[in-house]
């Protein structure tokens with residue numbers, strides 16, 4: 001039977017990237033998606049904005065919603081200080097298996113905790129099961145209709161503290177209108193839009209960075 005897109009992406013990493021070199025893993029995925037087969041990674045252009053936010057926040061605790069093949073997971077983990085706690089959630093076991101191999105190829109498996117399951121089920125368990133108090137940075141990149149409910153869930157579970165940063169991918173394409181409306185009008189957040197393009201295309205997209213004000 002025909003391979004899946006995540007499997008083909010993994011093979012491109014194993015063929016073209018150097019083990020233990022996160023930058024080469026990132027480049028191999030970007031090359032593959034730009035020249036061979038598009039895939040829904042945050043990509044190189046928005047990835048640079050992600051990098052700058054991670055470097056600026058220098059987070060001790062990070063949550064990623066929607067691991068997919070682990071591209072943004074590798075981008076984030078390579079910039080984290082030693083001892084940082086990075087949890088990424090993925091509910092598709094087949095995709096999680098690919099992501100684990102991409103992360104291992106980058107040599108970052110010790111910095112990342114990939115947890116299989118739905119964010120709505122796992123977020124309420126963060127404190128008791130994963131020993132997390134609050135998250136300094138949350139990267140939202142999963143199903144677009146889950147951004148808003150999961151943000152409200154994180155608030156309810158006390159996982160955000162004054163200064164916590166939410167960074168959301170795809171707020172224009174595919175778009176997350178209910179999330180944008182909420183986060184831009186809520187007195188509890190200060191938001192900033194970073195205009196960019198949909199990964200590997202000229203279509204407009206962007207990242208929304210929001211600071212939780214407590």
Ligand SMILES: Cc1ncnc2c1ncn2[C@@H]1O[C@H](/C=C/CNC(=O)c2cc(-c3ccc(F)cc3)cc(O)c2O)[C@@H](O)[C@H]1O
Pocket residue numbers: 040041042065066067068069089090091092095117118119120141142143144146169170173174198199
């Ligand atoms: C509640 C829950 N819990 C746990 N894992 C969850 C989860 N919800 C989803 N996941 C996981 O995360 C990934 C899904 C990512 C969804 N991302 C997109 O749909 C996406 C789409 C485009 C796109 C743009 C223009 C087009 F024409 C076509 C596609 C671009 C993007 O950047 C995207 O992120 C996927 O691995 C899924 O299993």
Ligand SMILES: [Mg+2]
Pocket residue numbers: 040041042141169170
């Ligand atoms: Mg995305």
